[in-house]
Amino acid sequence: MRITDGTEDCWVCRTEKSVIYCDGCGKPLCRECRKFDLWGYGCGHVDTKVFCAVCYNDIQINPYGGERD
Numbered sequence: 001m002r003i004t005d006g007t008e009d010c011w012v013c014r015t016e017k018s019v020i021y022c023d024g025c026g027k028p029l030c031r032e033c034r035k036f037d038l039w040g041y042g043c044g045h046v047d048t049k050v051f052c053a054v055c056y057n058d059i060q061i062n063p064y065g066g067e068r069d
Helices: 053-057
Strands: 035-041 045-051
16 A cells, blocks of 8 residues: 555545555545455455456456456
C-alpha cells in the first residue's frame, strides 16, 4: 500500500482528500472510496491490498476478490 500526503482529492468521489493509492490503477482514494482485500501467500502470510471499486471487482487485477463471469 502507498499512502498519499493528503493534498490530492479522491479521484472517485472528488469531494474528500485522499489517504491512499489504489493498488490496481494508482488513483488516489479517500477513506470512503477505498476497498480492502487480503491476499494470502505461502504458509500464513497475508498482504493487505487496497483498491477502487472498479479494480476491486476486476478479476484480472484482483484475482482473490474480483468478480468471475
